[in-house]
Amino acid sequence: MCQLLGMNSKNPADIGFSFAGFRARGGLTDDHVDGFGIAYFEPTGLRLYCDNRAAMDSPLAELVSQTRVKADNTIVHIRKSDDQLLSNAHPFTREIWGEAWVFSHNGKMTIKDAADSDPIKQGKSRHYCPVGDTDSEFAFCYLLNQLKEQFEYKPDARTLYEFLTVQCRFLANYGLFNCLMSNGEWMLGYANTLLFHVTRQTPFGSAALIDVDVTMDFETVNETDDVMTVLATTPLTSDEDWQQLAVDECIIFAEGHMVYQDVPTRPVYLSIEEGLKIAKNA
Amino acid sequence: MCQLLGMNSKNPADIGFSFAGFRARGGLTDDHVDGFGIAYFEPTGLRLYCDNRAAMDSPLAELVSQTRVKADNTIVHIRKSDDQLLSNAHPFTREIWGEAWVFSHNGKMTIKDAADSDPIKQGKSRHYCPVGDTDSEFAFCYLLNQLKEQFEYKPDARTLYEFLTVQCRFLANYGLFNCLMSNGEWMLGYANTLLFHVTRQTPFGSAALIDVDVTMDFETVNETDDVMTVLATTPLTSDEDWQQLAVDECIIFAEGHMVYQDVPTRPVYLSIEEGLKIAKNA
Numbered sequence: 352m353c354q355l356l357g358m359n360s361k362n363p364a365d366i367g368f369s370f371a372g373f374r375a376r377g378g379l380t381d382d383h384v385d386g387f388g389i390a391y392f393e394p395t396g397l398r399l400y401c402d403n404r405a406a407m408d409s410p411l412a413e414l415v416s417q418t419r420v421k422a423d424n425t426i427v428h429i430r431k432s433d434d435q436l437l438s439n440a441h442p443f444t445r446e447i448w449g450e451a452w453v454f455s456h457n458g459k460m461t462i463k464d465a466a467d468s469d470p471i472k473q474g475k476s477r478h479y480c481p482v483g484d485t486d487s488e489f490a491f492c493y494l495l496n497q498l499k500e501q502f503e504y505k506p507d508a509r510t511l512y513e514f515l516t517v518q519c520r521f522l523a524n525y526g527l528f529n530c531l532m533s534n535g536e537w538m539l540g541y542a543n544t545l546l547f548h549v550t551r552q553t554p555f556g557s558a559a560l561i562d563v564d565v566t567m568d569f570e571t572v573n574e575t576d577d578v579m580t581v582l583a584t585t586p587l588t589s590d591e592d593w594q595q596l597a598v599d600e601c602i603i604f605a606e607g608h609m610v611y612q613d614v615p616t617r618p619v620y621l622s623i624e625e626g627l628k629i630a631k632n633a
Numbered sequence: 634m635c636q637l638l639g640m641n642s643k644n645p646a647d648i649g650f651s652f653a654g655f656r657a658r659g660g661l662t663d664d665h666v667d668g669f670g671i672a673y674f675e676p677t678g679l680r681l682y683c684d685n686r687a688a689m690d691s692p693l694a695e696l697v698s699q700t701r702v703k704a705d706n707t708i709v710h711i712r713k714s715d716d717q718l719l720s721n722a723h724p725f726t727r728e729i730w731g732e733a734w735v736f737s738h739n740g741k742m743t744i745k746d747a748a749d750s751d752p753i754k755q756g757k758s759r760h761y762c763p764v765g766d767t768d769s770e771f772a773f774c775y776l777l778n779q780l781k782e783q784f785e786y787k788p789d790a791r792t793l794y795e796f797l798t799v800q801c802r803f804l805a806n807y808g809l810f811n812c813l814m815s816n817g818e819w820m821l822g823y824a825n826t827l828l829f830h831v832t833r834q835t836p837f838g839s840a841a842l843i844d845v846d847v848t849m850d851f852e853t854v855n856e857t858d859d860v861m862t863v864l865a866t867t868p869l870t871s872d873e874d875w876q877q878l879a880v881d882e883c884i885i886f887a888e889g890h891m892v893y894q895d896v897p898t899r900p901v902y903l904s905i906e907e908g909l910k911i912a913k914n915a
Contacts, residue, residue, distance in 0.1 A: 396719030437678030480731035
């Protein structure tokens with residue numbers, strides 16, 4: 352299985368603090384060691400690094416730790432799998448309507464086992480095809496093919512968000528499917544098992560990471576109009592009020608704030624232990 | 634203007650020696666300081682780094698200098714332009730038929746000035762659209778749109794090479810157009826003004842870089858069955874037999890060897906001075 356980290360902010364922000372804890376799960380406090388990747392949507396474009404090495408060993412991850420890139424949207428992925436192929440490293444990216452979209456998945460799907468007549472196998476090669484051999488990239492390509500078929504031009508935000516929710520729920524029929532996705536304007540989180548988020552804004556407090564012995568006073572590094580939301584598979588800090596997504600909830604953030612939320616009528620929240628157990632058994 | 638560097642090899646090879654000289658042109662021996670990028674086709678996938686900083690200043694370029702990535706195909710670009718936007722940094726990449734393709738351009742085109750009725754503006758958004766605002770990315774998207782329209786599936790090599798030659802010559806109608814392109818199997822070079830190549834194989838000699846005081850004895854770093862071809866806007870070494878592409882020549886290398894060449898009937902070869910002057914005045 353893998354783990355996801357994302358940040359959406361009002362002003363370009365540095366994910367360094369969260370990354371310090373998250374990176375540790377790529378070989379130090381956890382065993383997501385089969386790849387690492389980060390996508391930064393900086394104000395002037397997308398910066399994307401992928402490696403097939405563990406985050407704790409990767410020179411790219413070390414560069415991320417040492418540099419202070421500020422981005423409006425950042426997605427990080429640490430991978431646990433049966434292979435260490437570079438072509439299978441997340442995040443994946445494709446261009447649609449002249450925008451770079453980025454996608455990372457956590458979970459194990461069964462798309463490859465689906466019959467050729469199954470809806471998910473239809474239109475596979477219309478526009479987007481996977482380059483690697485993961486179900487994750489297949490799912491991303493499926494979703495983009497659906498979008499491109501349905502909308503010749505980018506639809507309004509509400510239409511887009513609802514369409515993406517439907518697509519995520521459809522994909523969740525094919526196995527364990529938690530994801531983060533961004534086009535640089537907004538960040539989508541979809542939970543099939545575990546995904547949490549926390550928003551930081553004035554008055555800023557401080558927080559201590561769970562995975563490494565680092566504490567940050569956000570007051571000292573932010574301006575009063577800064578707002579940022581961090582999403583992660585499981586909480587990264589021990590002393591903040593992380594909100595959990597329900598099973599099959601879809602949520603979207605823009606400029607640090609929640610702008611869309613679709614929670615099932617009877618929401619179910621898994622404990623972290625239940626969620627991790629499902630992931631381990633998948 | 635920009636400069637191009639590429640390497641195609643039989644076995645995965647390290648571009649470090651050539652990069653040491655080429656990087657210097659990004660701020661030390663020349664002024665291509667508005668961006669830097671490198672695409673490595675490693676045996677297990679594409680590794681792509683882009684930066685909007687000069688190669689001499691970029692932490693990514695420093696990482697490239699310090700690590701010894703071995704790839705079958707590598708494309709490097711140093712950019713000189715009016716902007717330093719990350720979205721305009723080369724190489725560009727897109728997926729077609731489930732393959733990652735990479736493209737870098739050297740030159741100045743006038744696509745943006747073309748009328749909407751001009752052939753190059755047709756089919757702009759069918760499959761691929763530029764994310765940034767360079768004519769270079771537009772040209773790459775145009776070429777891929779033509780490919781995708783013409784071939785539902787990847788054609789045989791000869792058909793593909795001839796089609797790409799036609800497309801490059803068409804694009805050269807819209808200004809100065811030198812390019813390198815690769816899908817990880819082969820590397821295409823197209824010269825509108827300046828592009829040179831040199832093949833290294835047994836018996837290996839040694840060579841001295843022009844831009845920095847570095848000499849390499851290739852015998853000590855290669856196996857007897859290694860074969861590699863380096864392409865560059867202008868020669869990187871002073872003591873090797875660099876071959877020049879004619880104006881409007883298209884050439885393709887695979888496994889280190891030339892596998893395709895289309896030279897105009899009456900080939901014209903510009904002197905480096907002429908070529909650089911055309912670039913400066915573009």
